[in-house]
Amino acid sequence: MSRxxxxxxxxxQDVVITNVVARIFSDVIHHYCMCHIQKKKNPEYLSHVYNAHGEFKNQFYKSIHLSLTIDELESNWEAIINKDGLQDNQWLQKMYYIHKKWIRAYVCHNFCAKMSTTQRSESMNKCFKDFPNSSTPLYKKFQDELIGYQKFSVKKIIFVVEVITYKVYEIYNEKTTYNVTYHVNSKEATCNCHLFEFLDILCRHVLAVLIKNAHSLPSQYILR
Structure with a gap:
């Protein structure tokens, strides 16, 4: 690939492939295919759990997809296991053992154009279909986030040596909150939703903070 x-x-999550990637591509970040785990392996190993525990499927989905932080993930996962008495479920134990390679709270720190699956029809094609098409401006996705910031309110909660931490929450829904850290001198902002790290598009939570503090979009967020 041009060096x-x-x-x-x-x-x-094949063991042989995992070992080969670790040996041959030692400097490469290795993720496991989310689709393979959820759609192929989950029904195979967890069908009896889905049937026996009515809310398990929804709670499991929320845990792996909607947990914003590692602490939140750990707490949600433990709550599911304890609530449904699944401490001895070997499949869940195995999936938790490799969770750093596939659960969103961990993989969202690495840019991969929001792709989490090896299946081209459900990843690349969907990514480009949802993103640009022949009539879509380059920054349409950014515009969606820019418009979306208006639904959020910003509250300063910590100020330590030129670094401000904001609580960002929906105006009519304070239950879902995000933490955005803003560096006054460098004008850099980081949100715990990690959309920028994951997709290279600024999230509406960071934009809500930048609009409060900066007159224009900082140059580091206008990428090549």
Whole structure:
């Protein structure tokens, strides 16, 4: 690839492939295919759990997809296991053992154009279909986030040596909150939703903070 090495490789969780990637591509970040785990392996190993525990499927989905932080993930996962008495479920134990390679709270720190699956029809094509098409402006996705910031309110909660931490929450829904850290001198902002790290598009939570503090979009957020 013109002497450019891959930064991320997504595979299924086959042991042989995992060992080869670790040996041959030692500097590459290795993710496991979310689709392979959820759609192929989950029904195979968790069908009896879905049937026996009515809310398990929804709670499991929320835990792996909607947990914003690692602490939140750990808490949600433990709550599910304890509530449904699944401490001895070997499949869940195995999935938790490799959770750093596939659950969103961990993988969202690495840019991969929001792709989490090896299946082209459900990843690349969907990514480009949802993103640009022949009539879509380059920054349409950014515009969606820019418009979306208006639904959020910003509250300063910590100010330590030129670094401000804001609580960002929906105006009519304070239950879902995000933490955005803003560096006054560098004008850099980081949100715990990690959309920028994951997709290279600024989230509406960061934009709500930048609009409060900056007159224009900082240059580091206008990418090549």
């Amino acid at each position: 450019v090495h891959a930064k991320i490789i997504i595979t299924d």
